[in-house]
Amino acid sequence: MATSDKLIQVQDLCKHYNHGALHALDGVTVDVNKGDVMVVIGPSGSGKSTFLRSLNLLETPTSGSILFDGVDITKKKYKDETGKTVKLNIDIHRQKMGMVFQHFNLFPHMTILDNMTLAPIQVKHMSKGLAEEKAKGLLARVGLEDRAAAYPIQLSGGQKQRIAIVRALMMEPEVMLFDEPTSALDPEMVGEVLSVMKELAQAGMTMVVVTHEMGFAREVGNRVLFMADGKLLEQGPPEQIFGNPVHPRLKDFLSKVL
Amino acid sequence: MITIEGFQAAFKFWMLFRDGLICTLCLSALTVLFGFILALFVALARMSKFWPLKALATVYVEVLRATPMLVQLFIVYYVLLAGVQLPTFRLFGIIPFERFFPGVIALSLNSAAYLSEIIRSGIQSIDLGQTEAARSLGMTQFQTMRFIILPQAIKNILPAIANEFVTIIKESSICYTIGVQELMFAANSVKTAIYSMGEPAIIAACVYFCLTFPTSKIIAYFERRMRRGDKR
Ligand SMILES: Nc1ncnc2c1ncn2[C@@H]1O[C@H](COP(=O)(O)OP(=O)(O)O)[C@@H](O)[C@H]1O
Ligand SMILES: [Mg+2]
Secondary structure, X not given: OXXXXXXXXXXXXXXXXXXXXXXXXXXXXXXXXXXXXXEEEOOOOOOHHHHHHHHOOOOOOOEEEEEEOOEEOOOOEEEOOOOOEEEOOHHHHHHOEEEEOOOOOOOOOOOHHHHHHXXXXXXXXXXXXXXXXXXXXXXXXOOOHHHOOOOXXXXXXXXXXXXXXXXXXXXXXXXXXXXXXXXXXXXXHHHHHHHHHHHHHHOOOEEEEEOOOHHHHHHHOOEEEEEEOOEEEXXXXXXXXXXXXXXXXXXXXXXXXX | OOOHHHHHHHHOOHHHHHHHXXXXXHHHHHHHHHHHHHHHHHHHHHXXXXXXXXXXXXXXXXXXXXXXXXXXXXXXXXXXXXXXXXXXXXXXXXXXXXXXXXXXXXXXXXXXXXXXXXXXXXXXXXXXXXXXXHHHOOOOHHHHHHHHXXXXXXXXXXXXXXXXXXXXXXXXXXXXXXXXXXXXXXXXXXXXXXXXXXXXXHHHHHHHHHHHHHHHHHHHHHHHHHHHHHHO
């Protein structure tokens, strides 16, 4: 596979807490290719969130590197195309990585429309009219066009998470990161969020999804990573991970969740 | 001794109390305004990762909270602003600026120390997920503060800020010691005219009470209503 297909290259990524006593991430190396729907599974505390949050530097890795579009975003400076050394602006890279959180993190003091248009207007200097038009289009796509003027508190959990997804999409990211997007939802609302994610995957969006929804991993994912104790223990297509697991920790984990 | 005649005599000087009241209100309002702006910077400095800035802000807050207001007022008036030639006009034709201004500065410096702690706790009470969501959308630290954190924090601390306003109304009375013609100064002037301090002091107390008591009640009312709104 050509290098240009690699969107994110993670090299020997480590994250230590408590002065090195705790290895939340312990040497993870993996590539995310364009169009991948990569599902990360593993027991609680295995470092899945830390891995995902390192990708857009919400966590600062202790060591290792993350190449995004060929630029090592863990370094303060990098060389551009002309070979000039320039200062890394993490905000620009974060614009290209949408993130969806377990607890939605909508802005409670703003309407749904303002939640969606704030960053495009302030960060990308999009005109208000254009941003609102775009937001309404996305709201229609997730069946919430009538909630534009509502406040987050007036929405159900499933609706909030769908809004969080389209809010991230407003920035036209190259990759979407999901950290247990359905774990805080009542069971009857899980489906509506997963179906939005499935549509997104079918539209060709590159996605990294931490989830306990094994059905989603099997059906939508093209690659599954299994993590335990901060290590990437096994990876492969879903048929292989679920049908023919090798590592005893993975076998043990699957016997508990399936 | 307090007598009916004493009150009658004191009330003849009602315009002194009126001017004093205007001065007290101006003093308090400007103090809240300047104090708040300064407090915002102090609060941000205290949360800064740049340690000299953080240390400076911490020292500021601790020193101002650990020394008496009266001492701070004297230091501002007799030390900091001693060499400064302030313009000598009268605000609204009644308040001498060269005394009023040091009073506002001293009160603002003092209340900024308290307000900055209120603002800091307000900012820190906002869920970290809000910052993470904003930053993950590519917003800068400044944009996150301005559009996401501060609007929510200020809404939460509005009652505390209003209570600080009530405190300042009362504390502003010590500005009488540097000759600011606020309410206590008015009471003292009336004393000289009627040879009795009891009646003017009681009148001043009533005016302060009429200012602060309803204000606190109104704040408490809005606080209850706002909390109810949050649960909706
Ligand atoms: N801020 C932190 N301080 C200390 N330890 C942390 C911190 N964040 C995460 N950890 C630890 O790192 C490990 C991995 O956490 P996490 O990535 O959240 O796991 P997962 O998402 O797979 O449940 C856990 O042991 C957790 O307790
Ligand atoms: Mg997690």
